Amino acid sequence: MTIRRWLAVPTAAVLALGATFAQADSAQASRYYEDALKRFERKDVDGAILQLKNALQQDARMLTVHVLLGKALLSRSEAAAAEIEFNEALSQGINRAEVALPLAQALVAQGKQAEVFKLPALVPEGLPDDVRKAVLLVRAAAYADMGDPARAQTQIDAARAIPPDNADTWLAEVPLRLRARQFDKAALAADQALKFQPANAEALYQRATVPHVQGRLDEALKGYERAIAADPRHIDAQLARAGLLLDMNRDADALAQVQALLKLAPTEPRALYLNAVLAERRGDAATARAGLKAVTEQLDPVPIEFIRFRPQALMLNGLAHYGLGQMEKAKPYLEYAQRQTPNSPMSKLLAQVYVAEPNLERAGEVLEAYLKAFPGDGQALVMMASLQMAQGRHARAASLMQEALRTRDAPEFHTALGISLMRGGQSGGAVAELEKAFQRDPRQNYAGMALATLYLRGGQTAKAVSVAERLVKQNAKNPSAWLMLGLARRGAKDLNGAREAYQQAAQLDPSLVDAKLGLARIEIAQRQFDAAQARLDALIKADEHNVDALYEMALLNEARGKPAEVQRWLAKAADMSGPRNTRADLALVAWLLKRDQPGPALEAAKKLLAKAPDDPQTMTTYARAQLANRDLAGARATLANATRRSGFGPDPLTQIAALQLDARDTAGAAYSLDKALQAAPQHVGALSLASTVALQQGNSAQAEKQARMVVQLQPTQAAGYLLLADVAQARNQPAQAVEALRKAHDLQPTTGSLLALMRALGRQDPTGRGAQDLADRWLKTRPQDLAVWKALGDAQARAGAYPAARRSYETALKLKADDVEALNNLANALIRQGDAAAAAQTAEKALALDPRNAAVIDTAGWAQHLAGNADRALQLLRDARLREPGSPDIRYHLAAALAKAGRKAEAREELDAALRSKSFDSLKEAAALGQTLR
Structure with missing residues (x-):
């Protein structure tokens, strides 16, 4: 059936709309522009942008508006939006010389250095000399960022050839020479710039960077002071002086410089970081943490692609997130920074981030490369040893530990080892190491926290x-x-x-936002919803990008029973999250799956995967969405990749294996569990699932061995006996199965163990009397147990006691009126009692709640068929058959409906498919129908 989604708009209407736009108020737009220009000139950028947008509403074709809006946006570091405006101006016919320089700057600000050399509008030839010179220098900086100093110097030389020569071309050369460690040429270039402009603060600053890199600190300090004297607002010179004073342990002078800088630029990330370092040095943890958080608040909103060629910014945000314990957020920044400066101490931080994921293989690669450059680094050796242990390479780990402890038997080494073990999934060993570290040195706060x-x-x-x-x-x-x-x-x-x-x-x-969030969580737990709402509203008002507050708002609405609001807040939190912050995305996918929205869940999971494509948890969540959408092949591929990325952590590998079973990948599940058990041979979850997998593979001896290990490890728990019952049932030993299930239920009398025992008793006794008696006794003391009422109804229905089954299902529905399973099974009981009209009405209620469930659709279709509603019956039964063509009962039901509608050839085709199965509920009826169709 074709659905028309859009209505056609008559051509006359389109023309009329065009005429309306043509009559825009250009005079008003011009007034808005003039006001915006004045605002921009007096540095009121926000006001200018507002007025420019007002102008565009009046006349979207004003080139001046697009150009000025682009420049205003660029000055506010909104480079992507600025690029759009400059391109719009070009598309409307502006001369490229008007926007070439700011467009090039906008591209570089976004990390699109390569684009600078591709766009025709940015070709230097044909531009006026002053613009061409400036564009050449932007191209030089872009080449330098991309690691091509030779081409960068060529662009500088070309700019210098355009008269008149000036300081800018020489200043562009200084950082290029410093990167190449050509200190004499760097000094010469700075000196040349100073010849043109002796009081130029930037030239003085660049000249001071040369002795700074060479380690001549006193000379550099004087140079920075000269730059500041020339321009007290020169940010880089003030930062360099503060950092230099810090390196010289002149903390008081450094603090004074940082405070002066923060008055000048309160949101400068580098100044905030230096302030945090100074606070940490004097033991002021609160100020240090606040400073680090302030750094991340400034840099997180900037897309990482924008700063991928800015190693200082990358390291700054990576270090800030690391200092806050936010490993996942630190990771992309540290990765980019390490590419810029490989085998620096940054490698150790990055390795710890990989361990936290856990991605132990990648952590090992980073540490191995680092240890080749610094073979005696004790901390790196301890980290490497913990990785080896996590991967089951105990001999290698022991050797590395001995080597590390020979360097120094320090509590912090035990802390590092404990942290590494913890993130490698070895909690027991981690606790031992951390206890040792914390006992020997109570100042090991990180050990205590962990x-x-x-x-x-x-x-x-x-x-x-x-x-x-x-x-x-x-x-x-x-x-x-x-x-x-x-x-x-x-x-x-x-x-x-x-x-x-x-x-x-x-x-x-x-x-401290975390404290306020903690209080909100307590208020939610104590059902003080209004107080929690007020607290979270205040946090979000202060920072609408506060992902944690948005996330907690979702939890608050869940506690209040507002599902639509839960989804809205989770979606907002996911949208606001940084490129590697996935908690809200994970929760959104889980929520959508819980609410039976597989399509939206898959779309949310795709966005999640784009954020963290190599993260095992992300892959696992994506696989859940694929399974919900019945993409078994896709889920199998995703989970296989997740297994490879998960290292040897037993918990994530066991979760992956469970999903692999859902995806019908028994071999994949077996591999994941074998990998988990290599690292943790006594991991109960992995052993339990491995027993189930072995049974599916026909290896009942291995399944029994693993089940008995679970019993040995958890003798007072039901899990091992439930596994032994599965083994007995696979071996067709019903008495042994019942015995094991009784033991399980005696140990842990739960609804689950009761239901398992009822099923086993039902297989032993077709009358179901034992199972029904068990349920009756249970329900006398637990009349609110919905699952047992449904199970009792099922047992009664199997025994042919349909009136009793009907009463049980109706009782279940009093406990939960929208229980799909109870509604569906009640409809089947009504069918068996011959009340097709009531069955159809009940089945339609179930169908409204679960419209994609083939079994529910089949029940509704069959009930409608028996009630004489042929059209509705055929519609539903065809739908059910398309969803589950392997079900012989569904195909028989469709065949019967087709036969009644006179479509005998199609009915025979469906019935033949059903009768290929020699055992199904409707076999007798299907055979009888076959006789009538011959």
Whole structure:
């Protein structure tokens, strides 16, 4: 059936619209432009942009508006938007000389250096001399960024050949010579610039960079001071002087310089970072953290592609995120920075980020390259050893550890090892190392933080609280310690204590967003929804890009039972998240899947995958969306890639294996689990799933061996006995299966163990009496157990007790009126009782709730057929057959409806397909129908 999505607009209407646009108020647009120009000239850029947009609403063809808007946007660092305006001006016929320079600058600001050499509008030939010279210098900088100094120098020489020669061409050469470590030529170029402009602050600054790089610090310091004297607003000179004073341990002078700089440029990321370093040196953790966060707030909104050729900015944001413990956010910046400066100490930070993912193979590659350049670095050796252990290479790990500890048996080495083990999935070893480090040196705050986190993960909340309290005692003025205490107390269900800890953190640092978020979480947990709403509203008002606050707003609305708002806030958080911040995206996909929206979930998962294409968790989530959309082949490929990227962490590998089973990739699941068990042979989750996989592969002996290992590891849990029951059932040993399930249910009398036992009893006794009695006893004390009421109805229906089954399903529906399974099975019971009209009505309710479920569609179609509604029946049964062509029952039902409609040839085709299966519920009826169709 063709659906017309768009209505055609008559040509006359289009022409009329065009006439309307042609009558735009150009006079008003001109007034807006003139006002904008005045605003721009007095540095009111925001006001200028507003007026320029007003002008465009009146007349979108004004070239002057597009050019000035582009320049205004570029001055506000909105390079992508500026590029659009300059290109629009070009498309409307502006002379390229008017926009060539700012367009080139906009491209470079976005990291599009290569585009500078491709666009016809930026070809230097044919431009006026002054513009051509400026464009050549932009091209020189672009070549330098791309690692081609020879071509960069060619562009500078070409610019210098355009008279008159000036300081700019020589200043462009200085950084180029410094990168090549040609210090004499760099000094000569700076001196030439100073000949043209002796008081030029930029030339004085560039001249001072030469002795700075060479290590002549006193000379460099004097040079920076001369530059500042020439122009007190020269940011780079002030930054260089502050950094130099810091290197010289003149912290008081450095702080004074940084404070002066922050008055001049309050949001300058480099100044904020230096301020954070100075705060850390004097033990002011709150100010240090606030400074690092301020750095990220300035640089995160800038797309990383824009600064990929700016190693200083890359390192700055990478270090800031790393200092805040935000490994995933630090990763792309550190990766780009390492490409600019390979085998620097930055490699160790990057390796720790890879370990956190975990991507142990990539971490090992980075560390191995670094250790070739610095073979005696003890910290790197410890990190490398932890990686080897995580990958099961114990002998190699032992050798590396001995080598590292020979360099120095220091608590911080034990901390590093513990952190590495933790991120490699070896929690037990990590706890031992971290405990050793924290006991030997309580100042190892990172060890304490990690140890408390591990205790929380392991459910040892009392230990987590104890460690967090020690951290607070030793660091009473450190808000991070109070934050950890809040987290630990919250994990221990001490919500009031957690609130006190978060409040203390907020008092120490009123700007600390994490403390405010912690308080909001407590308020949500205590159902103080209005208070949480007010707190989160304030955070979002202060920073609409606060992804954490947006995410918590989604959780608040979930607690309030507002699903549409949950989805809206998660989508907003995902959109606001940085290129590698995926928490909101992951939650959005999970939410959409939970709400049975597979199509939107897949679209959200695609965006997620674009953010972090190599992240195993991202791949796993994408695979879930693929499975929900029944793309089994795609899911298998995605999960195979996730397995390769997951290192040897047993938890993620076990999750991947479970999804591989859903994707019908038994061999892939077996490989993932084998990899997990190499790293953790006693990982209960991996063993349990491996037993199931072995059973599917026909290896019942291996399945039993692994099931008994689970029993040995968890003798008081039901899991191992449930696996033994599966083995017994596979071997056609019903008595042994029931015995194992009774043991499981005795150990853990849960709904799940009861249902498993009921199914086994039902297989033993076709009357289902034992299963029904078990359910009756359970429901006497647990009358609200929906799942057991449905299971009881199923057992009664299998025994042919349809009136009793009907009553059980109706009871279940009183507990949950929109339970699709209960509605569907009630409809089937009504069909069996001959009440087709009531069955059709009930089945349609189920169908409205789950319109893509083939079984539900089939029930509704069959009920409609029996009720005499032929058209509706055929529509539904054809749909069900297309969704699940392998179901013989569905094909029989369709055949019956087709036969009744007089379509006997098609009915025979469907019935023949059904009868190829020798065992299905409707086999007897299908055979009878076949006799009538011969």
